[in-house]
Amino acid sequence: MALIGAFVGVPAPAQAASPIETEISVLKEELNRVIEVQQQGPAPMDDQVAASMKKSVEKAQSAEPCESADGLLSFAQLAREQVRVLQEVIGKGGWNADQLAQLNAARNGLDKLGRQAGAIRARVFTELKECEGPLDFYVDPDRAKPPMDKLPDDRPLASLTGSDGTPMDFVADELVVTTSNQSELDAVVARWNGKVVNKVEQGDLNHYLVKIETSAARPDQLSDALKALNPDKSKAESVAVSSREGLELLAAAATTEKAAVNWVSKDDDIPNGSTPEAQQGPPGHSSGSYNRNSFSWRYLQSGSTQDIGVPAAWQLLGSVGKLNNKVKMAVLDRAFTTSVDHPSSTTFTTSVPGVSPSFQFPGSTPWHGVKILDSMAAVPGNSVGTAGTAGPVARPTGIWTTGDFFYMMVALGQAAAGGNKIVSISQRTEVPWFLSWSVLPFDRFTAWITNINNILIFASAGNEGNDVDATTGVFVKWEKTWHTPCENAGVICVGGLAHNSLNRHANSNYGSEDVNIYAPYTVLAGPNPDSPNPNVATEIHGTSYATPYTAGVAALLISADPAQNIDTIENILLDTMRLSPDGKVKRKVVHALGAVQEALPPTVKINTPLNGETLSAHIPASFTASVFGDGNGQPTITWRRGGVVIGTGPQIQATVPAGTHTITATAAFTNGVTAVDQVTATWADHVPDVKVTGPKSPTTTPTFDQSELIPFHSTSLDDLGPLAESSMKWYLDNATTPFATGHNPTVNTGAAVGAHTVTLKGCDPVNQCDQETIPIAIQPDGANKPPVVKVTSPANGALLWVNGNDATGWYHELTLNGTATDPEGNPVTVKWFDNGVQISDTLQPTVRLKGGCGSSTHNLTLRATDNAGISRQDQVTVTVSLIC
Known part of the structure; x- marks a missing residue:
């Protein structure tokens, strides 16, 4: 009966020899050829040894698979012994070239036969039957x-x-x-x-x-x-x-x-090729075509099939001010480099002396460490790359490691010493049962470092589609392979979900006991040195990326309540997992929003005023707060200034006296639970800011005829905006009686010929005042009166918002207007200046006033000159603003 037939219990057709039978037949033929070659040489095989080898190969052709495996082992051992004998014969020397060639051919032939026997024996165990019997190791x-x-x-x-x-x-x-x-x-x-x-x-x-x-x-x-x-x-x-x-x-x-x-260990991925991220990406991650808003990405969002709710968790944490709770996280991997899409706080180090964190193994996944950080820590909403689950809170460190057990322990020690609360490992090796004792030191170390240092370790399950808990054994069963560090003590093992599905990805390993949680197997990656365009997002696949994804969710739980210990964080993460219809996944789907809601305690967060802010004591301040009830119902929010109640409700307005005050918001829930937040802010009675904008010159004293009307201009700013017109008073020299009031009077000062000072004084309703003094000169009236000039548009002190841009930058485009006449009726020439630079020689030019982020000041001057060469000018000051 053929081997296959023996395995399944029925005879196989005579003509249908199994592949294993065929290989054993070839082995037998090759043995006869090698014996024949050796018999012709100077050291022929002993007849008894040759007979034993032939007998072993005949046993290998046995109908019973385990007997066949025994025969193959006996054959392999005899072949290896003959290789050793021939090596000793060759080593004694004294052979001519032909003899040495024959000896080497026999030795090499027997070595090959021994290996073939070992490989066929392995095939017997894989394809036919598990057998009792010895372990056999060979080169x-x-x-x-x-x-x-x-x-x-x-x-x-x-x-x-x-x-x-x-x-x-x-x-x-x-x-x-x-x-x-x-x-x-x-x-x-x-x-x-x-x-x-x-x-x-x-x-x-x-x-x-x-x-x-x-x-x-x-x-x-x-x-x-x-x-x-x-x-x-x-x-x-x-x-x-x-x-x-x-x-x-x-x-x-x-x-x-x-x-x-x-x-x-080896990398655990399969290589291939309203927060704005990369402009271009693969279809299928959002409803319809690619959408650069990560809130719409199915593997992150709420409401998709997976319904993990990462962006919703960000929103919830942000609403109560928890995104400021940053979390130190370590990635143990290879091939790190800086990325515009990673937090600016990202650092890199190495566990192996002399090896750069950017080094990558030949043939390994390019920039694997960069992609791991993408899944975990890419910054959302920065218009480039992708979005990592912990992007808003992560403070990551990439620790380069070869992946060998010893230097992985070194790297874990470095992570703990650096204060990292979470470690992500997307590397793994499979140690067979007969060598599993050799994993125990690493296993003890992961258990120890998590307990002593209060950190969480996440590791990938692998991508072979296998059961990590699979057993072996002939009569008594035990676990076949130790997948490490996935199955180590103190490690949370992560499997992968198929795209937009609650089912396991076909390539993801699984295990009812040791694969603890599942997350998306396919995510998006941003820029790296091989794909440097930050505006293109690409797919990456593997439990390599499900692992940092899950580690990032755990970081959100720490941000929700940094006072929780790691055991509590782990329990919340696992207790809030959602159900999958896949029997290999069961209730093991990561649920970011549910976990954050569970981790977040009842919280009230004061949104306004900001801590350290300075506000006006004359303007009612806005007091707003956000509340997370954690199932405790709708609270009553009471606001206090010190011990004085100033109002109730999530949003109030109140006038606060001048001074520095501690503001407290207390949320009282119906079941007696309370939450408190407080800020310190200063309410100031601001002194007005008063400025004379014209007539003014940095180099000469403005000079006017004794009977001339002079255009004066000014600006003011106080708590409630500009001061009242009646509060702006103009004084000549040291007079106590003003000669004019208002921001922009055109008057004759009544001054005598000579040098004078003009002082503008502005006071607020509580008599806080500011002033500025400018020089002017008065000359006798001439026979020819000077031109009369006035800027009519824009108004002095106007705020102009940017309304266009060109190759030179942003600008506000407008038409300037003014009047310029000569009392004698003669023509005048006009010129406009912007901050001293001539911009036009017509009365109503259209100009572009440059501006950028923030505010840009423009002193606009209209100058008129009559035919006698007498000039006068009017000047206004405006601001061009752009909010960036």
């Missing part, structure tokens, strides 16, 4: 291949692959030794001629990174050592290791007390 660089030869800091990398084909990488010459006993550490160092290169403290316990020489290790003892480490678990496995050094490292770890493998 096969074709089946197990690390993504690179060395890590960026020049540490050698190795990889292993079990029967399921999942690659697992580790550092090929390092042990992580966990001990509080110096003599135990010394013993490990001495045994392996090692060197301690780094240390991570865990309270009284230390984790040491020890670089070792692996050549003294005994790979032939590895299977027995692992059996002793897994006494209650018996299952056959075929494991390929990428190098002899890597195989020796595994043997060293398995036979050394207190030592573990330094596993290296």
Whole structure:
């Protein structure tokens, strides 16, 4: 009966050989060819060994899969032993070129056969049956291949692959030794001629990174050592290791007390290609075509299928002033660089000495760390890039790490020391059950650092579509693989939801026990060095991005009430999850708005007046407050100045006497719960600001004829706006009686010939006054009277808003108007000046007065000259404003 037939319990058609049967047949043919080649050489295979190998391959053709696996293992072990024998024969030397070629061909052929047998054995376990029996490790660089030869800091990398084909990488010459006993550490160092290169403290316990020489290790003892480490678990496995050094490292770890493998994780994403964000983005994230308003993005908004409600949570927190509660957050990842879309407070560091935070592994997801920060911390509403869930509150730090367990512990220590309350890790590796003991130091460390430092760690579930809680075993079942750090103690593991769906994304890993929460698998990313345009948003996919998304939601809960401990935050996050129809997700969908509503205590927030603001004691002030009731009903809001009640209600107006006062708003709910907020503000009785705007010259004293009418201009500003006309009084020299009143009188002063001063004095209703003095000169009347000039438009003191722009900037465009006559009836020439620069020589020109953000002052002067060369002018001052 064929192997497949044996597995399913029915005979297979004679002509339908399974792929495994075919591979074993090829193996048998290849064995005969290798034996024949070796028999022709100087060191022919022992007949008894050849017979044993043939017998083993015949057993491999057995109808029962586990017997077949036993035969393949026996065959592989005999082949490896013959490789060792031939290596010794070759090493003795004395062979001519032909003999050496024959020996090498036989050795290489047997080595290949041993690897093929191991690979076929793995296929038997994957496709046919789980079997009791030994674990088998062997070197096969074709089946197990690390993504690179060395890590960026020049540490050698190795990889292993079990029967399921999942690659697992580790550092090929390092042990992580966990001990509080110096003599135990010394013993490990001495045994392996090692060197301690780094240390991570865990309270009284230390984790040491020890670089070792692996050549003294005994790979032939590895299977027995692992059996002793897994006494209650018996299952056959075929494991390929990428190098002899890597195989020796595994043997060293398995036979050394207190030592573990330094596993290296991989990125968990699938690469491909009214808050305004990027102008362009993919369709489908909003209703209809792409909308740059992140409030409309389905994976963030309320009311979509997922209904997570991130922007609504922002609004709620903002309404009660909680977005000012910033949260320190750390991302453990690779390939960081600055982005215009990340908070200005973003910082970067590295856990590995000598490696830049911007370094990225060859072949890894480009700028993975930048994209992680996009999902978590991109600033909403800045007209570029995208929007991260914690964008309004995040104070992020990117910590570069190779992803190996030891330096991930270093990075976690750095995150805790930096005061970060949340850590996001979008890296993961899968450690098979027979090596799961080597994860225990890392597991203990994540549990310790969360508890001691009161932080939350989020990690990605992975993108293979697998059950992280899947079990294995022939009779007794146990967990097949330790997905770390996802399944570590103290870690919240995050899976991914399909786009605009409550169902799991097909590629997202899942687990009823260890995948704790689900968030959007596909989000939008902003600019990075490979896609630098900040006006284009692109899709990114993977639990890599669901993880920082969820970490960002947790940050919103901390902002809602920073006094809560992390256990409370975690409980709220998980207790408010929503139900999915997907049986693999169940009630595990993140719900940002619901969680923030649960985390936010009853709150009253004074919106006006602002803390530290100065207001006028003459104008009724507006007192407004926002309230979050947290289910306690509608409150009564009472306002107090010190202990004096000034009104009730969410919005009142009241006049406050001059002075600095503490304003308190107390929200009293019907069930007796109260919430209080207060600000301190100053009410001032402002002194008026009075200015003479004409006649005025920075270089000469304005001179007039004795009988001439002089145009005077001024501006004033007080609490209630300009002073009354009757309060603006003009005095000649030191007179106590004014010669004119008002802001813009045209009068004769009655002054004698000579130099004089004119003083303008303006007083408010409580007799607070300001004044300014200008010089004028009076000359005798001449035979030819001077021109009479008046600016009629714009009015002195006018506020002109920007109404256009050109290549030179913003402006206000208007037509100037004035009058200019000669008492003798002769013609006059006119010129307009703007701040001393001539802008026209006509009486009614259309001009553009420049302005920008804020206010720009323009002194507009109309000058007229008669045919005798006598000139007079009138001047007004206006302001061009633009709110930016």
